[in-house]
Each structure stands twice: as C-alpha cells, then as structure tokens.
Amino acid sequence: RGLRGGAGRALLLRVTPAFPTSRPPRPSAHVLDLLPGGRVGPHVDSVKFCGCTIAGVSLLSPSVLRLRSLQDPQDWLELLLEPGSLYVLRWVWGSPGQPPR
Secondary structure: OEOOHHHHHHHHHHHHHHOOOOOOOOOOOEOOOOOOOOOOOOOOOOHHHHOOEEEEEEOOOOEEEEEEOOOOOOOEEEEEEOOOEEEEEEOOOOOOOOOOO
C-alpha cells in the first residue's frame, strides 16, 4: 500500500527527521502490512528505487529484522523490533558523490 491519506502522511512526517536533509523520504514510499507469521524473504533493496536510506517502523507487534552480509552469508545480525520502534539503514560509501555498490 502507498502512504496515502492522513495516517500515511503523518507517519511519513514522523520519520522524515531520520533521513538526511539532502535526501528526504520519497513520496512513493510503501508500507508492508503483514499478517501474523508473515515474512519478507531475503532481498537487496535497490538504491534506484529506495534511495540512500531505508527506514522501517514496527507498529503493532514485535518482529525480527535479519541483516546478512552479501560478502559472507555467515556474517549476520538479528534485531528485535518492538512495537513502535523505528530502524534506519543508511548506505555509507567512499568519496562524496560516489554511488553505493
């Protein structure tokens, strides 16, 4: 679902300070509303579509975010996201203006 309507706009305004001022959230941000037991499978978010920052909000129930290295799949981290929590992932790369790999 898109972030349309008053609730979507309000949520976008609340998370905007977590983004770099030069790269605010894109208006085409999307919301995943998962059923209990639902999951998002392993994937790599595209800078082309997501920009340099990914943010997620756990609204109604706790969830687990698993991050895994592309270089070494044995290198991973799990984060417990409590209801109401916000996580922010930013790409960091070498020199200014150099796109992420």
